[in-house]
Amino acid sequence: MSKVVVITSGKGGVGKTTTAASIAIGLAKQGHKTAVIDFDVGLRNLDLIMGVERRVVYDFVNVINGEATLKQALIRDKRADGLFILPASQTRDKESLTKEGVESVIEELKSEGFEFIVCDSPAGIEKGAYMAMYFADEAIVVTNPEVSSVRDSDRVLGLLQSKTRKAEQGDVVKEHLLIARYSPVRVDEGDMLSLEDILDILAIPMIGAIPESGSVLQASNRGIPVILDDKSQAGQAYSDVVARFLGETVPHRFLEVEKKGFLQRLFA
Amino acid sequence: MGLLSYFKKQKQNSALAAKERLQILIAHERNAHHPHAPDYLPNLKSELMSVIRKYIEVSEADVNVQYEEGHQCDVLELNIILPEKQD
Ligand SMILES: Nc1ncnc2c1ncn2[C@@H]1O[C@H](COP(=O)(O)OP(=O)(O)OP(=O)(O)O)[C@@H](O)[C@H]1O
Ligand SMILES: [Mg+2]
Numbered sequence: 604m605s606k607v608v609v610i611t612s613g614k615g616g617v618g619k620t621t622t623a624a625s626i627a628i629g630l631a632k633q634g635h636k637t638a639v640i641d642f643d644v645g646l647r648n649l650d651l652i653m654g655v656e657r658r659v660v661y662d663f664v665n666v667i668n669g670e671a672t673l674k675q676a677l678i679r680d681k682r683a684d685g686l687f688i689l690p691a692s693q694t695r696d697k698e699s700l701t702k703e704g705v706e707s708v709i710e711e712l713k714s715e716g717f718e719f720i721v722c723d724s725p726a727g728i729e730k731g732a733y734m735a736m737y738f739a740d741e742a743i744v745v746t747n748p749e750v751s752s753v754r755d756s757d758r759v760l761g762l763l764q765s766k767t768r769k770a771e772q773g774d775v776v777k778e779h780l781l782i783a784r785y786s787p788v789r790v791d792e793g794d795m796l797s798l799e800d801i802l803d804i805l806a807i808p809m810i811g812a813i814p815e816s817g818s819v820l821q822a823s824n825r826g827i828p829v830i831l832d833d834k835s836q837a838g839q840a841y842s843d844v845v846a847r848f849l850g851e852t853v854p855h856r857f858l859e860v861e862k863k864g865f866l867q868r869l870f871a
Numbered sequence: 872m873g874l875l876s877y878f879k880k881q882k883q884n885s886a887l888a889a890k891e892r893l894q895i896l897i898a899h900e901r902n903a904h905h906p907h908a909p910d911y912l913p914n915l916k917s918e919l920m921s922v923i924r925k926y927i928e929v930s931e932a933d934v935n936v937q938y939e940e941g942h943q944c945d946v947l948e949l950n951i952i953l954p955e956k957q958d
Contacts, residue, residue, distance in 0.1 A: 749889075750889050750893055753893055753897075754893060754896060754900070757897045757900065757901070793884070793886050794885050795886055796886055796890060796893075797886065800886065800889075800890045803890070803894075804893050804894060
């Protein structure tokens with residue numbers, strides 16, 4: 604059985620690509636044959652975050668147009684067995700993604716025995732985002748603890764419930780909320796929406812919260828998805844997300860302010 | 872109240888304000904995108920507003936008209952936040 608998972612958000616820059624890269628690596632490391640597709644046609648970035656930018660020859664649109672075979676376009680990841688990356692085209696626009704084209708690629712991946720097909724959605728709610736979510740069985744909605752991001756996530760949840768193939772068939776896309784760039788200190792100060800606030804408003808189950816962490820930037824700089832940095836909190840939080848996605852019960856971590864130092868206690 | 876706790880209070884307000892604004896806005900938007908919401912809702916709301924204002928001083932944001940589709944019946948919910956008592 605294959606599962607199509609879309610990583611989506613509405614708002615841009617909230618951590619979708621970071622999440623798609625880490626989850627794809629995590630799933631493959633757990634022994635699941637996984638493909639991750641960059642739907643951000645025209646602004647491809649997944650290749651950079653995954654560190655395979657120099658190995659891109661053909662892309663998603665080439666495959667849809669029959670200019671390359673899927674086998675030729677898939678980039679095999681050297682760090683995780685069974686992980687393949689399908690980059691987006693840098694030169695075309697999102698109109699190159701047709702429903703039939705996307706469907707044929709997804710069907711071929713399924714028939715090749717891919718267990719998970721992770722779709723990294725572009726920002727917005729236009730064609731690219733629509734194509735990324737249309738064939739999804741499950742959705743990970745990435746939100747930042749910030750008003751505009753939460754509002755956009757709510758919009759996207761509405762689309763998942765109405766504009767997907769599952770919805771058209773009277774079925775539901777399973778929704779997970781992933782809160783990225785969470786800062787317990789700022790929540791504690793009353794300056795940032797808390798997990799409870801966000802869950803209250805969006806009312807879908809949370810698969811995890813990724814703390815705001817400098818190691819995410821370092822990971823992108825090096826092209827090594829942060830989940831592979833097992834010393835960083837963000838990396839560990841992503842490992843937990845993968846475990847939960849695979850059905851394990853894992854307690855949430857890094858949601859509380861760390862023990863205060865002497866100076867902070869003095870002023871508390 | 873110490874200076875530090877004063878600042879802390881100020882900040883608490885910002886997350887709280889964010890949450891309250893979002894709750895109102897999102898309830899509103901969910902309505903707008905509701906596929907079966909009756910199209911008289913906006914008119915109903917503005918007429919309700921003028922009636923309510925005859926008696927109470929409320930702003931647009933304090934009046935919330937919500938349409939919910941249920942299994943047995945649909946529900947039209949009217950929520951008015953009354954102004955705080957002056958004392
Ligand atoms: N947990 C985190 N801590 C710190 N920085 C983060 C975190 N998650 C993401 N970022 C940073 O946020 C920025 C946007 O991340 P990313 O590219 O993954 O977002 P995106 O949602 O895919 O953006 P787009 O909508 O443009 O595709 C990047 O600079 C990334 O390093
Ligand atoms: Mg992205």
